[in-house]
Amino acid sequence: MTSSTVYKKLTGLLLYSFLVHLCTHAQSRFPTFEVNKTLTVTVDETERGIVANLNNNKTVFLKKWKRTLSFIETYDVNNDGHMDLVLQSEEHQPNHALIFLFEPKSSSYRELSYPNHEFSNLIITKEEPGMFISYINAQEWLKLGFNKQAELYRCGDSRVLNDYQLALHLYQVHMYNFDGSVKSIRIETFENEDIPLLEVQVARLRLYDEPGYHAASNSYIEEGTFLEITAFEGMEWLKVKYKYTHETLERWVNISELKMDINKxxxxxxxxxxxxxxxxxxxxxxxxxxxxxxxxxxxxxxxxxxxxxxxxxxxxxxxxxxxxxxxxxxxxxxxxxxxxxxxxxxxxxxxxxxxxxxxxxxxxxxxxxxxxxxxxxxxxxxxxxxxxxxxxxxxxxxxxxxxxxxxxxxxxxxxxxxxxxxxxxxxxxxxxxxxx
Structure with a gap:
């Protein structure tokens, strides 16, 4: 065998090895999903970032994600008849997610986002088409849906208020209309007991017209008054009912001012x-x-x-x-x-x-x-x-x-x-x- 023949065989083996490696590297570790009756999609990870490969020979760049991609699911998130992509990462708790809606006119994808919120621990069900829940932590969540203009809006949220010094452990659910106005408020304790009455322990407790320091009034309630909690806002504001002479009034109070007599x-x-x-x-x-x-x-x-x-x-x-x-x-x-x-x-x-x-x-x-x-x-x-x-x-x-x-x-x-x-x-x- 001449050296030229050996060289050709060696070159052929190296080329074959490179092609096998290239094909193996290009193969996605995720399955192929159905977008609709005619289209399928496979998601792949590249050096550039995450891409979606459609069976019409179109490749769509999705995102360069700082998290490790763990698994992918498809749902008709916006209820338009096309399956959308939900990319999940189990790198940290809670599980973080990216949502990409399929755009039928362009056969492409666009990322779904909501201001100041990263989707995590998603719940998407067929029972409520066009709506899903994204958890903030183990107890608090946002319920999101699509309005008549196919825009994402907050249709509900839950909030938890724990204050051990005041013995408050409350759970509150807001439901909203399309325009952002409040449809309903439900407040309850974790043990399904009656909402506790708070007794004012400071000499004079300031009242607020709204939940915010800018809304301080010149009205106060005295020590010993009992307050019925009807809602809360953030970690610092309680909406309360209290009796004044022969009527029941409803105002806001500040939680820190309930704990400490600010004037002392x-x-x-x-x-x-x-x-x-x-x-x-x-x-x-x-x-x-x-x-x-x-x-x-x-x-x-x-x-x-x-x-x-x-x-x-x-x-x-x-x-x-x-x-x-x-x-x-x-x-x-x-x-x-x-x-x-x-x-x-x-x-x-x-x-x-x-x-x-x-x-x-x-x-x-x-x-x-x-x-x-x-x-x-x-x-x-x-x-x-x-x-x-x-x-x-x-x-x-x-x-x-x-x-x-x-x-x-x-x-x-x-x-x-x-x-x-x-x-x-x-x-x-x-x-x-x-x-x-």
Whole structure:
């Protein structure tokens, strides 16, 4: 055998091996699905991203997905007679999904999306054509459907409100009309018991016309009044019924104001206990830094497992508002010596932090149009969750404010800890965050 013949045979074997490898690589690990009576589709993963191959020799690029594709299902999601693609990922819990609707006019696909929501743990049934449920977590969900213009809209949602300090464990379902107006509200407990009555424990509880700080009224209800809960909004607002003279009225109250008497919250330095300290937020460069620490001047180690940080604001007219910022998680703070608190040359106090709870700049999220602060939630939540949370409540009026931090432990009988007061001018300097 000549060397030329050997070379040709070797070249042929290599070419055959390459073609076999190419065919094997091109073969999708997912089955072929029916789109309608004449079309079928196979989904494949390529270096470019996920593509759909139709049997009419058309290839449609779907998406470059950061998650690992686990399995694919087909449903007639929008009830138009054509099977749509539902791509699922089991990479994290809950299962995340992409939905691609088939467009018959172009024999193509378009991704279905809903603002500020990633589809997960989907429930799609034949019993409710054109509707599906996407779970937010184990108990909360959005029910989505298509209106008369074939546009996706929220037709229902469920929300859970758990507040252990107030012994509230409520489940609420909203149903909506096409225009977004509320069709019905159902509220119940998890144990199917009667909705609990809340007794006002603070001296005066402020009433609101709507669920929002901008809707504060000049009306109050007194300590000892019983409130019947009829609805809730977010984690901070309860709609309640209460008796006033000979009539029953319905207004909104703030949950944080139910827990703490806002008018009694003030900083008191304690040389024998705990002190919550807020350092100067301006720091001389025009940015706003939220830096707080707990100093422990008691004779024992302080431990907390259910703490929460609140923000207390007071405007130039003396009106106050309070709202929760985040949970602190597990804290363990050893004893300190009060002499570790220093003074500077001008005689002002300079606090040596015991346990720093936060030391981050308040920045601006351009997309969400709100001021946010970094908060590491990686130990408890989805690793892909965006780790910035709103620092101010919605519809906060522009102006000058005095700001304090408040620490409250739901499992402790200790009174709320209020930090020393600092000042801010809202809105802050808009320092954009870098999400990358």
């Amino acid at each position: 919250l003030q900083y008191v330095e304690n040389n024998n206990g705990l002190n919550l300290v807020m350092l100067d937020p301006q720091n001389g460069d025009g940015n706003f830094y939220f830096c707080i620490a707990l100093n422990n001047y008691s004779n024992k180690v302080f431990e907390s497992y259910y703490g929460k940080i609140y923000i207390l604001l007071e405007n130039e007219n003396g009106k106050k508002l309070i709202y929760p910022l985040y949970d602190t998680g597990n804290l363990k703070i050893p004893q300190q010596n009060p002499e570790d608190t220093h003074t500077n040359k001008s005689g002002e106090r300079w606090f040596k932090p015991g346990a720093v709870i936060d030391d981050n700049a308040v920045q601006y999220d351009v997309e969400k149009k709100q001021f946010v602060i970094f908060h590491d939630k990686s130990e408890n939540d989805d690793v892909d969750e965006y780790s910035y949370i709103p620092f101010f409540p919605e519809s906060l009026s522009a102006g000058k404010y005095k700001i304090s931090a408040v620490f409250l432990d739901n499992e402790s009988h200790q009174q709320p800890l209020v930090s020393n007061m600092q000042e801010l001018k809202f809105p802050l300097k808009k320092v954009a965050i870098d999400k990358n």
